[in-house]
Amino acid sequence: MSDERSGRRTEPVPRSRSGALGSRSPRSGTEPRNAQSPLGLRLLLSGVFLPVFCVAAVLFGLWAANSGPGDSPGQDVLTGIAVGCGVLALIAAVDVLVVVRRRRRERGIRG
Template structure:
């Protein structure tokens, strides 16, 4: 009995961590959705943080952390978008 099972496009060889394929189209769609979403959230939290007073809930410190967190997520999603776009370009045959 062989370990190779033909599932999907690629034959399972047992070396998937080395040769695994990710769904680039799905990652592209997710990045295109989440970059503007996280960027908008960053802007909203930054404006709210700038207008917050010491007695407000959430506190200015909490708003600051939310702003930084959204900014970090924006950068991660943007970097993933660039990586996915580069991989898609590399996968295309030359001259297309």
């Protein structure tokens, strides 16, 4: 596979070099030689929970907006839960992007 910008040939990056910094720490001898991150499972879980957390954030936000001053749970608690669900949705979205990027690099597809 060649890079269009530089014209150099690029090879797929093996999973052993797909870390955030491009290399991993040396083997300690206790893990399997071919241990790999379960990217398919991470993609499935992030793909399932991303819409769940988005819907939960919206519903808790609406509930917080419609709650009165004497309601239980209070508006502050519901707002906090809505923000927490929003943060979890953001984490799931970033994880989907990271997993898709790593899978493309391993297969040698630009993207």
